[in-house]
Amino acid sequence: MKMPTSPWFRYGVPVPAAVIVAVPLAMVLTDYWVFTVTGAAIVVIMMQSFGVITGRAGVISLCQFSFMGIGAWTTSWLGVHGAPGGFVVWAVLGALAVVPVGLVVGIPALRLRGVSLAIATFAFAVTMDVVFASGSFPGQDELLIVERPAGLDSDAGYAVLVVGITVALFVALAVLDRTRLGASWVEVRTSERAAAAHGTSVTLSKLAAFSVSAFLAGLAGALLVGQLGTVTAQNFAAQQSLVMFGIAISIGVHRPEGAVIGGVVGTLLPVGLDALALPQDVGTIVVGLFAVYMLRQGGGEFGQTDIIRAKRNAKKLRERPSEKAEQVEKVVETGRELGEVVLRVSGLTVRFGEVVAVNGADLEVRRGEVLALLGPNGAGKSTFIDAVTGFAHGYTGTVHLDGRPVDRLSAHRRARLGLRRSFQQLTVAADLDVGMLVRAVAGRKLGASEVDEILAHFRCPPARTPVGTLDVGARRLVEVAGLVASRPRVLLLDEPAAGQSASESEALARRIAGIPALTGGCVILVEHDIELVRATADRLVVMDFGEVLASGTPQEVLSDERVVAAYLGRTASGQHPQPT
Ligand SMILES: Nc1ncnc2c1ncn2[C@@H]1O[C@H](COP(=O)(O)OP(=O)(O)OP(=O)(O)O)[C@@H](O)[C@H]1O
Numbered sequence: 001m002k003m004p005t006s007p008w009f010r011y012g013v014p015v016p017a018a019v020i021v022a023v024p025l026a027m028v029l030t031d032y033w034v035f036t037v038t039g040a041a042i043v044v045i046m047m048q049s050f051g052v053i054t055g056r057a058g059v060i061s062l063c064q065f066s067f068m069g070i071g072a073w074t075t076s077w078l079g080v081h082g083a084p085g086g087f088v089v090w091a092v093l094g095a096l097a098v099v100p101v102g103l104v105v106g107i108p109a110l111r112l113r114g115v116s117l118a119i120a121t122f123a124f125a126v127t128m129d130v131v132f133a134s135g136s137f138p139g140q141d142e143l144l145i146v147e148r149p150a151g152l153d154s155d156a157g158y159a160v161l162v163v164g165i166t167v168a169l170f171v172a173l174a175v176l177d178r179t180r181l182g183a184s185w186v187e188v189r190t191s192e193r194a195a196a197a198h199g200t201s202v203t204l205s206k207l208a209a210f211s212v213s214a215f216l217a218g219l220a221g222a223l224l225v226g227q228l229g230t231v232t233a234q235n236f237a238a239q240q241s242l243v244m245f246g247i248a249i250s251i252g253v254h255r256p257e258g259a260v261i262g263g264v265v266g267t268l269l270p271v272g273l274d275a276l277a278l279p280q281d282v283g284t285i286v287v288g289l290f291a292v293y294m295l296r297q298g299g300g301e302f303g304q305t306d307i308i309r310a311k312r313n314a315k316k317l318r319e320r321p322s323e324k325a326e327q328v329e330k331v332v333e334t335g336r337e338l339g340e341v342v343l344r345v346s347g348l349t350v351r352f353g354e355v356v357a358v359n360g361a362d363l364e365v366r367r368g369e370v371l372a373l374l375g376p377n378g379a380g381k382s383t384f385i386d387a388v389t390g391f392a393h394g395y396t397g398t399v400h401l402d403g404r405p406v407d408r409l410s411a412h413r414r415a416r417l418g419l420r421r422s423f424q425q426l427t428v429a430a431d432l433d434v435g436m437l438v439r440a441v442a443g444r445k446l447g448a449s450e451v452d453e454i455l456a457h458f459r460c461p462p463a464r465t466p467v468g469t470l471d472v473g474a475r476r477l478v479e480v481a482g483l484v485a486s487r488p489r490v491l492l493l494d495e496p497a498a499g500q501s502a503s504e505s506e507a508l509a510r511r512i513a514g515i516p517a518l519t520g521g522c523v524i525l526v527e528h529d530i531e532l533v534r535a536t537a538d539r540l541v542v543m544d545f546g547e548v549l550a551s552g553t554p555q556e557v558l559s560d561e562r563v564v565a566a567y568l569g570r571t572a573s574g575q576h577p578q579p580t
Contacts, residue, residue, distance in 0.1 A: 031155060035227075036267060038159040041166040042223050044263030046244060047253040048169055049216035054245070055254025056182070057209035058189030060114070062241050063105060063121040064217045066128035067098045069236030071218025074098075075225045076138040079146030087149040091222035095215045102214025106207045125238035132233035145229035162223050169216065170256050176212075183432055183440035185209055191427030193391060199415035199443040199486070243284050246291035338538070339367030341403075342522050343388070343419075343490045348397035350383050350546075357383040359546035360397070365490060368516045370523045372537035372554075376566055380546035381526045382424060385492045389421045390414045401489060416443070418489030418521065422496060428467060428475050435463030441482025454481045457518075458511055473499035477508070489521040497529045509535035530558070542566065 029037065046064060053061045075094030083090060105124050112120055139146065147153070152161045176182045184205040187195035192202045225231055247266050252258040269283045343365045350358040358380040365371050373381050386392035388399050390411035399406050406414050415421075428437055435451045446454075451463050458481040460474065467475060480496055496512070497505045509532045515523050527533050533540065533554065540557040542550045544566045550557050557563055 029156075034155045034159045036271070038155070038162050038227050040263045040267040041159070041162045042220050042227065043244075043266040044166050044259050045169060045216055045220040045223065047248055047259040047262035047266070048173060049213040049220065050245060050248035050262075051254035051259055052173070052185070052216065053209050053213035054248060055252065055258075056177075056185040056189065057206060058185075059109065059206060059209060060118045060245075061105075061109075061121045061210075061213065062118055062245055063125035063128070063238075064213065064244065065236045065238065065241040066125045067102060067214045067217035068221035068224070069128060069132055069233070070101055070221070071095050071098045072221030072225050072231045072236065073132075073137055074218075075222040076146055076231060079225065080139040080142075080144050087147060087226055090146070091219065091226065094222035094225075095218035098214040098218030098221075099211045102210040103207055105214075106210030109210070110203055110206055122238065122242070125241050128236070129233070129238045132236060137231055137233065139230050140232055143230065146225050148226050158226060162227070165219075165223065169219075170259070174256075178436065180440065180443070181205070181208055183429070183436050186429040186432055187440055190429040191423075193411075194423060194427040196411040197389065197391075197415055197421050197423070198441045198482070199412055199420075200440075201412050239284070243287050246287035250287070250290045250293075338369050341365070342367050342401065343524075344398075344400040344403075345384075345388060346398050346400075348384065348387055348395060348399070350380075350387050350392050350395045356546050358387060358395070358543075361543070361546070361548050363541060363548070365522045365524060367520065367522055369539065370513060370516065370525060370537050371539045371541060372525045372527060372533040373541050373543065374527075374533065374557075374563075375543035375549070379543040381543055382494060383546075384543065385421055385494055385524070385526065389419050389492060418487070419492075420483050420486055420488035420490070421492040422476070422479055422483060422494055424494045424498070424526075426472055426476055426479070426499075428479050430466075430468040430475075432467050433463065434461055434465045434467060434470075434478050437467050437478055438463070438482040438485055441479055442485035444486060446485055450485070454485045457481070458484075459507060471499065473501070473504060476500070480511075484515055484518055487519045487521070489519075490524065491515060491519065491521065492524045492526070494526045495528065496525070497527060497532050505529055505532050506535070508532065512536045534558075 025037075046068060049064050049067070050061070053059050053064070071094040073094075074097040075090045078090035078093060079087065083093075085093075105121065109117055109120060138144075148158050149161065152158055173182075184195060184200045185208075187198065187200055188202050188205045195202055195205065221231075221236070224235065228235075244262075244266055247253075247262050247269075251262045251265070253262045269287075270280055273280055273283050341364050343363070345361060345363040348358055348361045348363075349356065361380075361384060363371075373384065375381050383392055387395040387397075390406070390409060390413070401414070401417055401419055404417075406417065406419065409417070429440070432440060434455065435448075438451050438454065439446050448463070455461070455463060455478070458477050460478045460481050461470060467478065470478070476496055476499055480493065483491055483493075493512070497508055500508055512523060512525060512532075513536045515521075525533065525537060537554055540550075540552065540554050541548055542557055542560075542563045549566060550560045550563050552560075
């Protein structure tokens with residue numbers, strides 16, 4: 001029997017199921033184990049907060065326990081002062097109170113990466129250690145206890161509540177992962193440039209990750225208050241953030257199984273060390289060494305769960321029959337009619353120190369047109385695309401889109417106006433599925449049938465295929481499909497045929513030729529494959545030494561002596577093939 005796949009079934013079942021399992025379990029477990037399970041569930045929520053900020057968005061944060069402490073402090077204060085609403089309201093307010101703090105920490109973190117970011121967030125954690133230690137937590141001195149919710153105030157009842165919340169958060173994050181915001185985190189982690197090119201605001205995406213992860217950490221702190229009744233500064237020591245970060249990156253806690261394993265390890269490690277009469281520092285050292293090992297493996301935001309998944313996906317890939325061959329070919333035949341000027345570039349100059357990469361280039365592209373940009377290696381083509389799409393700063397000259405100057409706009413704003421590009425170096429997020437990647441790249445709401453249609457048109461694998469199982473050529477096609485689905489005014493494709501076989505290139509040429517009919521815009525194609533260019537482009541522009549050398553129909557340009565000379569000159573040194 002086929003399992004129902006509606007989101008309500010997929011996301012609506014786990015919470016009641018977990019509660020149904022947790023209730024009898026809480027009744028048969030001893031008090032010690034009920035307490036330990038509650039503690040483990042709270043650590044799992046902490047792991048989910050690492051899973052958002054580091055696992056999904058790829059941002060190092062070493063201050064999650066400080067966020068937890070702020071959530072706990074606020075909840076304690078509300079509880080001790082008898083604020084209206086009861087424990088659940090205090091806990092939600094406690095978690096929400098951490099969000100602005102997450103934003104304040106996140107703003108300077110936008111410009112920092114790697115070790116600098118680690119130091120900045122750890123400095124905040126150490127500062128909060130001092131702040132927490134300078135006074136006592138609400139209720140700590142008077143030995144006041146924060147009341148748990150009525151009806152769930154026994155240890156067993158509270159355990160069921162915390163387990164239910166933990167699972168509900170998994171469901172909420174699974175839903176979030178399928179939204180544009182969730183996909184943007186994975187894109188930003190993979191490549192900030194590519195995310196910006198797809199119209200994602202890297203700033204907003206990172207700040208949202210800080211907010212959500214701060215909320216989760218704050219909620220964990222609030223639930224700890226309910227578990228312990230009273231908390232103290234020691235519960236939120238900066239060093240704990242380090243240990244939990246180590247566990248998080250070692251395991252890979254952005255996946256639910258990783259967060260659960262992380263929660264269990266984080267809870268049982270101190271218990272195990274106690275049982276073995278070993279100092280707790282031994283655990284810190286072991287986790288630290290393992291985390292360093294994982295960081296050396298590359299990244300750090302991935303963990304063991306990713307490694308296991310990658311191996312499983314690689315196996316699936318070997319077993320998969322060629323899907324491309326099975327797909328129905330649907331070619332859009334076009335008789336292209338050129339319309340108004342969509343993109344006008346005037347006097348574009350880009351310098352890198354003494355090197356003039358683009359030198360006063362002028363170019364116009366009209367609606368319905370496919371223009372190929374050719375030139376030997378180092379001619380300035382990629383730099384030209386970078387400048388037009390907002391990735392090269394400090395150029396001179398002007399870029400107009402639909403008559404509007406865009407020179408002052410950032411890359412992601414230009415992308416949203418319809419200036420879309422692909423990169424020579426492929427940077428698509430490998431841990432999305434094909435459908436999610438198309439939606440993320442498209443940057444607009446797409447129905448399932450629209451996604452399937454565009455995938456079939458570009459002969460891509462089906463929407464549910466993990467991107468990580470595809471070869472480079474297929475990933476590139478999925479990106480092109482997503483870019484076309486964004487209905488760009490101008491689509492700049494930087495060597496889209498790289499990684500494609502000769503027959504795939506041929507099929508791709510026909511599809512690129514059909515893009516203006518699909519989008520109502522135009523295409524600029526940078527490509528070394530002359531056959532693909534000949535089959536696709538209405539007009540060729542050849543660049544050399546940053547300047548436009550020739551422009552015209554493929555036939556005119558490819559027989560132009562200056563063009564042949566430019567190419568032959570380079571071919572002698574083995575840099576580029578002959579165009580004819
Ligand atoms: N970031 C940079 N710093 C310094 N010089 C650069 C930089 N990027 C490009 N260049 C130089 O600018 C010139 C144009 O390079 P560009 O990559 O735009 O050429 P291209 O035509 O795209 O070449 P290819 O076909 O190899 O991609 C080259 O001389 C290159 O060395």
